[in-house]
Amino acid sequence: MEALRQTQKKYSSRAITTAIFAGFFLILIGQPAMGKGLILGTVFGIVNFVLMGETLPLRLGKSKRKTYLFSFGSIFFRYIIVAVPLVMAIKLEQYNLFSTMLGIFLIQFFILAEHVFSLISSARGKQV
């Protein structure tokens, strides 16, 4: 499971570092709600991603019924967690809803960006 942990660590650290820098920048330029929303969304996005990885081994190698129950429970629990920052952003003016949403998807963004970048680099390498 070391490969799994390394993957989680890599994308989570990239996402939180970006969120903190971008969040502080937004606060400094007078957009505190956007900055706080971005950091809040990213933190909960990371919690969701980590929990998704931690529950993966529980879903495999079990009977069909147990796998179904674990999968359902995992999705249900993780969606409740992702709903928390969204409800906070809707209800509290300190957090901007759109930057919170952006934060929730920051890990997915980094996963895609890394692979698109590597595809473009390899295509350029072949042309040269």
Add this chain to the structure above:
Amino acid sequence: MAYDIQTWVSVAALSGGGMAMGFGAIGAAIGEGYTAASANEAISRNPELSGDIFKTMLVGQAIAESASIFALVIAMMLLFTEFAAHILMVPVLLGAGLAMGMGAIGAGVGAGYPAGACCLGMARQPAMGGRLTTNMLIGSAVCQTPAIFALVVAFILLFTDFSQSPVSPTWAAILGAGISAGFGAIGSGLGGGLVAQASCEGVARQPLTATPVTNVMLLGQAVTQTTAIYALLVSFILMFKTFPATDLIAPPMALLAAGICMGIGAIGPAIGEGIAGQSAVAGIARNQEHVADLTRLMLVGQAVAESTGIYSLVIALILIFVV
């Protein structure tokens, strides 16, 4: 028993939120289940690679889940925002929920196909792990495009002020826009997923064909997205065109029918195009020397499959502009 407008708005918000999350969860759950099943099979074939397969499964599922998180966002907004007490908010809230809920189904299932094929491919060709993951992620990302269209339509519905528009036929235009964007996204998500699945299988079967397989995958997937774009176009016309007030029943029904026509009409062509693309990509992986022939045949097949989507678009436009 009579209810005031605020009660109807609340009922619509709760129903819309329920539809957004209820329908929106279907696709992601099936896609994630398919990925897990394929990962199981992959580990049983090549247990030494369980760590890499777990990693691929995690990354694939994280992308497949995006569409249902879009649905969660809309559901939360519908459930926890206080909306104005205007009768047109009822179709707005129902339309937004329906658009996002239905719009997430195809993307969730579709993104599961390449993720599952990537896990199996990794067990077969461990050395191609990086390229397989790249193809899986790009293929899955394209599958999310129609769900993003549905999200955009849901946001436009929620943040546009329709209070100055006449109640009839605007209510039908709003509901039609939601139906068109939501149903229209199903086929494109599924079709795109079929093409991306074939690409991962192809790279695993014949690693030397990775470049043409990826290029044709992107081309094939781009064609599968066109019907979702037609559905988005019809949604935009229904949302932004100004319709004159009417007391007749025919004009609102024509607008509602336009949304239904384009939404449902977009499902079949996109899946058909996905099947054509899947076959072409699989063929290229087997026989790289005939890329041009296979690509041409794929595009001709997809163009024919597209025609029924174009018929739906034409009828939807006639319903909006002529009837």
